[in-house]
Amino acid sequence: MQFSIIVPVYNRPDEMKELLDSLAAQTYKEFELVVVEDGSSIKSEELCKSYSNQINISYYYKENQGPSIGRNYGLAKAKGNYYLFFDSDCILPAHYMETIHKELSENFVDCYGGPDGAMDDFSDFQKAVSYAMTSFFTTGGIRGGKKQVHKFHPRSFNLGFSKAVYENTGGFPVTTMHPGEDMVFAIEVIKRGFETRLVSDAYVFHKRRISFKKFYKQVFGFGKTRYIISKHYPETFKIFFLFPSLFVLGTIGSLLLGVGVHRVFAFPALLYTFLVFADALTKTKSLKISVKALAASYVQLFAYGIGFMDAVWKHKVLGKDEFGVFGKGFY
Structure with a gap:
């Protein structure tokens, strides 16, 4: 397997630095990183260049079209045959790449996803939001690593899939709908006969939104697009x-x-x-x-x-x- 990590970013150089630090610290380093700047006014280009001696990194700038199209742009530029996706506000534990390399080498799956959580040094608000997004009392615990689901639908904050999936689907849906485009992708992957799996040990630390107002807006979008997706599927x-x-x-x-x-x-x-x-x-x-x-x-x-x-x-x-x-x- 040749891993290509693809990260779309929009006006988040500070968060990107934390993600890049975590990628530079990986115990398994056989991967490339493709950063797609999605029309940002605050660019991450110089930051990415500063990590070129630690990470095999490529940086691309394109007009703003949303994360789904940005991910597809990164797929077209990637050189690997297994593609991993993270949000720019995620931080990976040092064992992440080693964990997923071992998992896929021993028990290959064409599409996987992992859970997310909060680091000890996250703010109280970020820890509170992490609880709300992973608790049994709010989401049934699925985002926190629960395995008791009929078909696991990976989400783009922590997602990987094979070249076979890419060639069959063409990547993510070409739509301005966000959030929800990754839900559509997961549905299509399963419909086309590919297996999906939750890899509980392949977790990330997700910083999420920094205010209740932004958190409300994000989850409001989840609810809205859930209805839209249900009408199509x-x-x-x-x-x-x-x-x-x-x-x-x-x-x-x-x-x-x-x-x-x-x-x-x-x-x-x-x-x-x-x-x-x-x-x-x-x-x-x-x-x-x-x-x-x-x-x-x-x-x-x-x-x-x-x-x-x-x-x-x-x-x-x-x-x-x-x-x-x-x-x-x-x-």
Whole structure:
């Protein structure tokens, strides 16, 4: 195997430095790195050049067209036959490349994904968001490394696939829809008969968003595109996709009835709050982080649920097609 790591970047040289540091520290160093600057006004070119004596690195600048098209640009430039993708705000543990080389050498799979988490030196907010995105009480624990899923759908923050997958699919869908383009890619990979796998030991540290406002906007997009994808691939729809929207309506209804009718109606919302807080406190061992994790969990569920309902409303009631994707395929 010849590994090519492809990273699209947009105005994030500070985050790129941390990613580059982690790549330079890998115990297995047989890989190339392809950095695709997606029309940034704050470029990472000089930063990338400064690592040329530590990493086999290539840097390319292109007009801004979004991460999906940026990844495909990197694929066209890559020289390897197994392609790995990370977000620019990820940090790899030193064993990552060695772990994935061993995994694929001993038990090859055409497409894999790994989980993400938080480093000890991440901010309290980043740790809280990491909890919200990986907890059983919010996402079912799938993003945190849970294996009990029928078909694993890797995400582009930590993803790898073979040249065979690339030649069959042509890479990522050519769409301005973001986030969600990696979900479409994973669906297509599985539909075309390729095996996918979660490699739990191939984890990354993900810095994520730096404010609740940005976090809300990101997860709102997840909910919105989930509906769009379900319309194109109805066979992928699962009933639990509706849970965040039902959670929003149920929580609001519970609290309103608790205030207006009888406090017993508020019990479900209060019980969920207690369970999340207790679980976060157990995992983080910090009262401060647990409070923020509770807030992040509510933001995560409300943003996803409202995003899903917003997409349904705009499509079914208003007849809008925000991304120009209804009525045509992604590939």
